[in-house]
Amino acid sequence: MTPAIELTSVTKLYRRYGGRQFSTLKSALLSGSITAHLKPSETFQALQDVSFTVPRGQTLGVIGRNGSGKSTALKLVAGITKPTSGTVRVDGRISALIELGAGFHPEISGRENVFINGIMLGLSRREIQQRFDEIVEFAELEEFIDAPVKTYSSGMYMRLGFAVAIHVDPDVLLVDEVLAVGDEGFTHKCLDKFAEFKRRNKTILLVTHSLGLVERFCDEALWLDRGTKRGHGDPTSIIGAYMTDVERQEEQLLADTDARARQQADETPSTTGPVDAGDAAVDMMQAVEGRWGSGGVEITAVTLTGSTGEATHIFHTGEAIAVRLAVTAAQPVTDFVFGIGIFTAEGTFVYGTNTFIEEYEPDVLSGDAEVTFNVDSLDLVEGTYKLDVAVHRRDGAAYDYHRLLYTFRVKSRLKDVGIYRPQHSWTFSDGIRFRLKP
Amino acid sequence: MWRNLATLVRYRGLIRSLVARELKARYRGSVLGFFWSFVNPLLLLIIYSIVFAVFLPNRVEGIQPYALFLFCGLLPWTWFSTSLNEAANVLLSGGNLIKKVLFPAEILPIVSVLANMVHFFLGLPILAGFLIYHAFGSEHLIALHWQELVWLPVVILVQLVLTTGLALLIAPLTVHFRDIRDILSNLLTFWFFATPIIYWWNTPELLGYKWFFDLNPFTHLAVSYQEILFFPQNAFGHRAWLIALGVASVVVFFVGYWVFDRLRDSLAEAV
Numbered sequence: 001m002t003p004a005i006e007l008t009s010v011t012k013l014y015r016r017y018g019g020r021q022f023s024t025l026k027s028a029l030l031s032g033s034i035t036a037h038l039k040p041s042e043t044f045q046a047l048q049d050v051s052f053t054v055p056r057g058q059t060l061g062v063i064g065r066n067g068s069g070k071s072t073a074l075k076l077v078a079g080i081t082k083p084t085s086g087t088v089r090v091d092g093r094i095s096a097l098i099e100l101g102a103g104f105h106p107e108i109s110g111r112e113n114v115f116i117n118g119i120m121l122g123l124s125r126r127e128i129q130q131r132f133d134e135i136v137e138f139a140e141l142e143e144f145i146d147a148p149v150k151t152y153s154s155g156m157y158m159r160l161g162f163a164v165a166i167h168v169d170p171d172v173l174l175v176d177e178v179l180a181v182g183d184e185g186f187t188h189k190c191l192d193k194f195a196e197f198k199r200r201n202k203t204i205l206l207v208t209h210s211l212g213l214v215e216r217f218c219d220e221a222l223w224l225d226r227g228t229k230r231g232h233g234d235p236t237s238i239i240g241a242y243m244t245d246v247e248r249q250e251e252q253l254l255a256d257t258d259a260r261a262r263q264q265a266d267e268t269p270s271t272t273g274p275v276d277a278g279d280a281a282v283d284m285m286q287a288v289e290g291r292w293g294s295g296g297v298e299i300t301a302v303t304l305t306g307s308t309g310e311a312t313h314i315f316h317t318g319e320a321i322a323v324r325l326a327v328t329a330a331q332p333v334t335d336f337v338f339g340i341g342i343f344t345a346e347g348t349f350v351y352g353t354n355t356f357i358e359e360y361e362p363d364v365l366s367g368d369a370e371v372t373f374n375v376d377s378l379d380l381v382e383g384t385y386k387l388d389v390a391v392h393r394r395d396g397a398a399y400d401y402h403r404l405l406y407t408f409r410v411k412s413r414l415k416d417v418g419i420y421r422p423q424h425s426w427t428f429s430d431g432i433r434f435r436l437k438p
Numbered sequence: 439m440w441r442n443l444a445t446l447v448r449y450r451g452l453i454r455s456l457v458a459r460e461l462k463a464r465y466r467g468s469v470l471g472f473f474w475s476f477v478n479p480l481l482l483l484i485i486y487s488i489v490f491a492v493f494l495p496n497r498v499e500g501i502q503p504y505a506l507f508l509f510c511g512l513l514p515w516t517w518f519s520t521s522l523n524e525a526a527n528v529l530l531s532g533g534n535l536i537k538k539v540l541f542p543a544e545i546l547p548i549v550s551v552l553a554n555m556v557h558f559f560l561g562l563p564i565l566a567g568f569l570i571y572h573a574f575g576s577e578h579l580i581a582l583h584w585q586e587l588v589w590l591p592v593v594i595l596v597q598l599v600l601t602t603g604l605a606l607l608i609a610p611l612t613v614h615f616r617d618i619r620d621i622l623s624n625l626l627t628f629w630f631f632a633t634p635i636i637y638w639w640n641t642p643e644l645l646g647y648k649w650f651f652d653l654n655p656f657t658h659l660a661v662s663y664q665e666i667l668f669f670p671q672n673a674f675g676h677r678a679w680l681i682a683l684g685v686a687s688v689v690v691f692f693v694g695y696w697v698f699d700r701l702r703d704s705l706a707e708a709v
Binding site: 014015029075078079080081082094096098099102103105107108112115116119120121124125148 | 451452455456459462463466467534535536537538539540541697700701703706707708
């Protein structure tokens, strides 16, 4: 059986903005392609030799970061743009939910717009007439269908657009991130409609950032990354691979941000930092990144490691974390305290402690040394956190104070809220039963 | 190209709906509504009549009443120039449609031309009313000869084909060169005065410029309208030119459509 959608080594070039306009026109007129006569530097490769097929009746979820070519792929399948090379073949009537209500005219009524939009999407007047009540009911706009569309709220507008597009009764449905438009109830209705399409053996191509939706709903997942195909297959494994990649990217980003913050702090060493511990505590409330201190002891490196022992910026709730400070004292010192503070990204002070509070009496610190702050279980909810690390005298005068220069991110499968996630469990008496999740 | 032209026929329902939408949307919310389509040309004609009779009297022999003469050329010119100006904008303002919905984009300029044609049709009764009024009520000898009127649909058809062809040519080029919008509006102003609309071309002092008028396609349309509506006492002497222009218009249409078809795939990206 022929597949419903088939892309064979499809490459799509876009013209970079501000190129030579005349040559794009010339090449469009002479060779039917806008980019044929442009130099490589004047084009942008949105898709690069991408091939995939979607068998009839299957649902394919396309995932990938912004700019990975997802929407371009969808537009190619929809026929709105043509591939620069390669072939796109689609079997059956297509309806593309790319921008809902794209053809609506604000001045005329919802009713008239339904007809015109339906005709644009390929229905006949009679077909629309037959489905009209169903469309209006689906959009929940019975009261307002005769009002001009300009008076609609954006939710109403989208609902009507969605209702028309879905009632075109396509063989191939293309969906580009449109489920975010309605309220909870409407989203469920849309998902039900998709499920109905699936039951009726229609083909669906779904572009979305909602990985949960892909996992629950799609037979297969396609992962695009900067215009190339990174993976295609079972949704769970593709999503897993994608998540790992996203975390790695995030890690790199956090490391870069930290490096930049530290560099800035070094360039503008502050001499006006708080001198005693009381001031420091007050100052924590107005957390501003920076670094100060007398320099008698210097923190030369800060490394965060997770359960694997590798340096990272991404942790998972409940994982072990270790903060290792490399310090160096030019002259031996006998009065020293190591401190650490954890903040949320919004600046809420989550936790702070130091060796003095925890009754370590300093004796001597000389030369190069290492201090490690070990947490067995990082009981924080998902979010971004920042670290203070410091070495100072018992009276609070800083040798080297690093204020909010280190960032780490906590990830969690669960979306619980707050800051602190105590280790916990639930118990239930008889009479309460839960269904097992599939 | 031929296949796309055939598809276009399939979309005639959409074209009809879009033209209707254009007209409805234009007057939606106004008190007089559709009636404005009659009121606008009526008021314009009254203003011209007063201006050229009282403030700026035009006494040129043979084209009296001047306001009526002017109107015979002005009404089709308005259809022509407004259509082209709109066609230059329509792909840009309808960019959302081209980028997000799969449908033949040439519909948009065609709808502009047709919607303006409807306005032209609505202006015709006003003109006819004044012509009849003058035929009965004034000393000027203007009689409507119905034999000449059979040519009117031909003139309108030729203008429709020519305007559509030019609209199809201009619309996609404007997407690539936005400058065309401004060039076009200035060109149309020049074109208006270069065409015998506000003056009669067949006068001794303009005889030397006849080659220039002959080159201007709208001359033949304007003169045809004037001869049929305003000078019905003469036989319609311009029919040879009109037929030649009709043939040329078909060529323009196909050239326009070819260019549009060629640039079609680039539109979604360049808009």
